[in-house]
Amino acid sequence: MMQSRLYLKVAEQILAYIAEKNLPAGAFLPNERKFAEMLAVSRSTVREAEVALESAGWITINRGRGRTVAATFRPEIDPLKDLDELELLEARSVVESGAAALAAHNITQEQLATLAELMEYATGADWEHARHSQQVFYQTLAAATGNVALTRSIDHLIHAYFKAASLVPDHDGQVAYLQLVKRGFSDVISTMTDHDPAGARKAMRSHFYDILTFRLDCMEREALAATRAASARERERFLMQH
Structure with missing residues (x-):
C-alpha cells in the first residue's frame, strides 16, 4: 500500500x-x-x-x-434519521453551496492539497473506500470555512445523507457515479484554488444537481424493474390457475 x-x-x-x-x-x-x-x-x-x-x-x-x-453531533435522538434521501440531498445543496463560497475565502494550501488527494481516492475502484473518501472530502471542505457551527451542522447532514443513500448501484452505475463525482470535485477544487466564492457556490450546486439526476434515474430504473417483476408474477399466477 x-x-x-x-x-x-x-x-x-x-x-x-x-x-x-x-x-x-x-x-x-x-x-x-x-x-x-x-x-x-x-x-x-x-x-x-x-x-x-x-x-x-x-x-x-x-x-x-x-x-x-471533537464536539461533533451525537444526539441520542437524531432529528434527521427518518428523512428521505432526496430531502437530505436538497438540504445539503443549499447549505454546502453556501459553505463552499465561504471556504473559497478561507481555504489553506494544506486543505487544498488534502482535497486533491481525497478526490483520487473518492473516485477509485473500491466502492466502499471511495464512498468514505467522498464523505471526508465534503467534511474537509466544510472545515475550510473556519466556522465551527457550520462545520458541525454539515457533518451531521453528511452522515444522515450517506446513511439514507445506502443503495449500491451495479458496476456500470458505479463507474458512471464515480465519473460524476470526479468531475464535480475537480470543478470545486478549481474554484477553491482561484479563491472564487461565486464560482465555488455554482460548482457545488451543479455537483449536487448531477447527483440528484443520477439518483432519480436509478430510482426510475428500480421502479420499472419492480413493476416488471410484479407483472411477471401475476402472469405466472394466472397461468397456474388455468
Missing part, C-alpha cells in the same frame, strides 16, 4: 477506535506513539492521519496537551 493511501486507512482505523470505545466529545485519544504501536505503522503516518481527521472536524489536536474527540 502506498504511503499516501496508508494514512487514510489509519484515519479510518482511528475513527473505528473512537466508535468502538464510544468515546464522548472531549475524550482524550491514545498518543501518537501508542497509535503507531497499535496499528503497526510509523508515527509520521499517524501524524498525517490525525491532521486529516482534524481538517475533517473529527478530532482536535491540542498542542502540548494531546488529541481529543
Whole structure:
C-alpha cells in the first residue's frame, strides 16, 4: 500500500477506535506513539492521519496537551434519521453551496492539497473506500470555512445523507457515479484554488444537481424493474390457475 493511501486507512482505523470505545466529545485519544504501536505503522503516518481527521472536524489536536474527540453531533435522538434521501440531498445543496463560497475565502494550501488527494481516492475502484473518501472530502471542505457551527451542522447532514443513500448501484452505475463525482470535485477544487466564492457556490450546486439526476434515474430504473417483476408474477399466477 502506498504511503499516501496508508494514512487514510489509519484515519479510518482511528475513527473505528473512537466508535468502538464510544468515546464522548472531549475524550482524550491514545498518543501518537501508542497509535503507531497499535496499528503497526510509523508515527509520521499517524501524524498525517490525525491532521486529516482534524481538517475533517473529527478530532482536535491540542498542542502540548494531546488529541481529543471533537464536539461533533451525537444526539441520542437524531432529528434527521427518518428523512428521505432526496430531502437530505436538497438540504445539503443549499447549505454546502453556501459553505463552499465561504471556504473559497478561507481555504489553506494544506486543505487544498488534502482535497486533491481525497478526490483520487473518492473516485477509485473500491466502492466502499471511495464512498468514505467522498464523505471526508465534503467534511474537509466544510472545515475550510473556519466556522465551527457550520462545520458541525454539515457533518451531521453528511452522515444522515450517506446513511439514507445506502443503495449500491451495479458496476456500470458505479463507474458512471464515480465519473460524476470526479468531475464535480475537480470543478470545486478549481474554484477553491482561484479563491472564487461565486464560482465555488455554482460548482457545488451543479455537483449536487448531477447527483440528484443520477439518483432519480436509478430510482426510475428500480421502479420499472419492480413493476416488471410484479407483472411477471401475476402472469405466472394466472397461468397456474388455468
